[in-house]
Amino acid sequence: MGPARQIPIVRVGTSVTSVRLVPIVLGVLIGAAVLWLAPAAPALAQDAAQENDTCLACHTQPGMVLELPSTEVVSVTIDPKRFAGSAHGQALTCTTCHEANAEIPHPRVTAKTMREYQDARSRICATCHTDPVEAFAGSVHGRAGRMGFADTPNCTTCHNPHDAARVKTPAFRNNLPQLCGTCHADARIMQKYGLRPVYQSYINEFHGVTTTLYKLTKPMSPTPAAICNDCHGGHEIRAASDPASKVHPDNILGTCRTCHTDAGRLFTTAWTEHQTPSPQASPLVYYVQLFYRFLIPATVAFLGLLTVLDLGRWATDQVRRMGR
């Protein structure tokens, strides 16, 4: 009975051979499934999967939010596919990080504001990611955060733990300027810290143009041009005025030479410091720009005028000739 009922399912041809193959095919499939589900400790993996299923029974509902006393809301909906494909999804279960939430109903969240909530998340990250967390604590972002500036980034601002793109992947590298641009393109946020929004000028500069155009055809290979962290550093990032910064005037030539290995000693002014050229910033560039801003329309006007006059004379001659 069994084989007879299975024929329609696995039928690939009409021959009897395919019927005989059924148990073998099934055996191989089951074997593969067992091997796939059991990397090292089959029992543990099954437990983990079951445990995650318990959480995801609720946390896959779209629009699930946690409302904080500050009325700020945190989305607590998880996309199981993205989580499974993330760096964490392959190694951790929900309760590895959300230990207290193993109890249902979950204990009350103590954070009163989004900032407090995010800081608590960062402490969870610190459990494993000790080095980057330490580097970040000494960075300009980390220090400003400790001073109480609520719009400075912390771990989850840049990294989504439930969709953790491996930072060494080309996709993460190629889109890093956009990630930094979330804040560094925003004049309102930057003004507060006495900074200029630098994102757009990076995009317009040689490195930015190359990065933008490079990922057009090669999104899965890392851009060869410098992106933000190549010069500024990542977690340990410093203010450009900090003598320890990679882009401090004393260190910048060395930073350029990371890629431009044989850069001459006058190389650094090739960099316009994310500034729009002006009489104060890179005046030479500004005046060259100005020169062409006048020369192009003036030339076009002069040549255009002569062309129109020439056509006009020809047309007049034609009309006269016809009149004769």
Add this chain to the structure above:
Amino acid sequence: MSRAAVVSRFTLAQRIEHFVLIISFNVLAFTGLPQKYFYTGWAERIIQLLGGIERVRFIHRTFAVILIAEALWHIGAVIAARRAGRDRGDMGLNFGDVRGVLGDIAYLLGLRGSKPAFDRFDYRQKIEYWAVIWGTAIMATTGLIMWFPETLARFVPGVLVPASRVAHGGEALLAMLAVIIWHFYNAHFRPDIFPMDPAMWSGQMELERLRHDHAAEYDRLQKAGQLPPD
């Protein structure tokens, strides 16, 4: 007269030079424009069509080398022609060209009845020629600065690199607009020569046209006895 009498205008070598210039100018424009206007949709499509920015830059630099080689060849050819006495300096700019421009404008406006007597090359052709010289010099210099910024910065300030980038883009746009407006009109779309001035193709110009468009040259050739009698 079934076959019009003609005078020679360009040697075969000069016509080949012009052809190489057409090819390199167009390839450089086609691969350069999408780099200047990188933020547009059409730039993205051209770059995708050519197989990515690295290949676009490779093509651009290859044809830049061709154009630079041609420019050097041209300088050499001019020097050789001068030494051999074949070149009278017909392309040289002089005060006559200012009179030529003003006289022509007056003629075009109907303020005078006849065209000024232009020499072998009129002011339009001279402007074009010197525009190509100026443009190629700027493009080659700024292009090489951007190509080898590390070496350059051993001798001169690095700020020349971003300045070169601005100049390269500005000069490119200027050159393209000049070609589209000026060259296309004067060598292709002028009603009396449309669809094209055959001189750069055949190397020759009909005597009748020479007398009309380059009267001074016509007179000179006639006085020298180099023209068939009327």
